[in-house]
Amino acid sequence: MSVRAESPPPAATADERVAGVVFSAKRIAARVEELGQDIAAHYPSGELLVLGLLKGSFIFLGDLVRNIPRALQVDFLVAASYGAGTTSSGDVRLVYDPETHLEGKHILLVEDIVDSGNTLNRLVTLLRRRNPRSLEICALLHKRIAKELELEARFVGFDAPPLFLVGYGLDHAENYRHLPYIASLRES
Ligand code: IMP
Numbered sequence: 001m002s003v004r005a006e007s008p009p010p011a012a013t014a015d016e017r018v019a020g021v022v023f024s025a026k027r028i029a030a031r032v033e034e035l036g037q038d039i040a041a042h043y044p045s046g047e048l049l050v051l052g053l054l055k056g057s058f059i060f061l062g063d064l065v066r067n068i069p070r071a072l073q074v075d076f077l078v079a080a081s082y083g084a085g086t087t088s089s090g091d092v093r094l095v096y097d098p099e100t101h102l103e104g105k106h107i108l109l110v111e112d113i114v115d116s117g118n119t120l121n122r123l124v125t126l127l128r129r130r131n132p133r134s135l136e137i138c139a140l141l142h143k144r145i146a147k148e149l150e151l152e153a154r155f156v157g158f159d160a161p162p163l164f165l166v167g168y169g170l171d172h173a174e175n176y177r178h179l180p181y182i183a184s185l186r187e188s
């Protein structure tokens with residue numbers, strides 16, 4: 001897999017720490033459209049609850065649900081797993097728990113990126129206890145480095161290079177979430 005950036009970041013939104021665009025806005029939009037079709041096809045019947053894991057999934061979730069041509073509901077989960085650093089602490093805290101009833105519904109958990117898998121393992125265990133009709137994961141990005149996943153993501157936007165990525169919802173210390181593309185960050 002190439003870890004080189006596709007192109008330098010557009011000057012208007014970049015700063016010196018943004019190294020280069022890895023997935024352009026155009027490429028993301030095309031892939032999100034495909035994911036929406038795949039997801040609709042996977043759920044021919046039943047109630048579907050799309051559960052976005054905040055904050056990282058907020059832009060992806062907004063684009064994704066508008067590309068899923070079937071009835072659905074949206075709610076959110078807030079889990080905090082990272083501080084200001086670029087490595088996983090392994091600690092996952094639930095800050096907001098969905099009020100929506102999960103029992104008997106198809107739950108699609110939407111995550112920005114699967115890294116160590118700690119966050120998802122914790123959440124999958126918790127959500128399964130609420131007796132959903134089914135539980136699947138949709139991740140925009142997957143680093144493919146997680147050793148033991150309770151549940152592998154059924155829908156994945158892109159395999160991610162082994163870089164720290166920002167933009168399109170992904171942050172570094174709460175910055176860069178607004179970038180319309182996904183970029184790599186210089187370590188410094
Ligand atoms: P995991 O628990 O190690 O799988 O980490 C998942 C969470 O860590 C994601 O939801 C992100 O919020 C954050 N994360 C992991 N890798 C990156 C990255 O490359 N850029 C930004 N955030 C990341």
Ligand code: MG
Nearest residue numbers: 056082170171
């Ligand atoms: Mg984060």
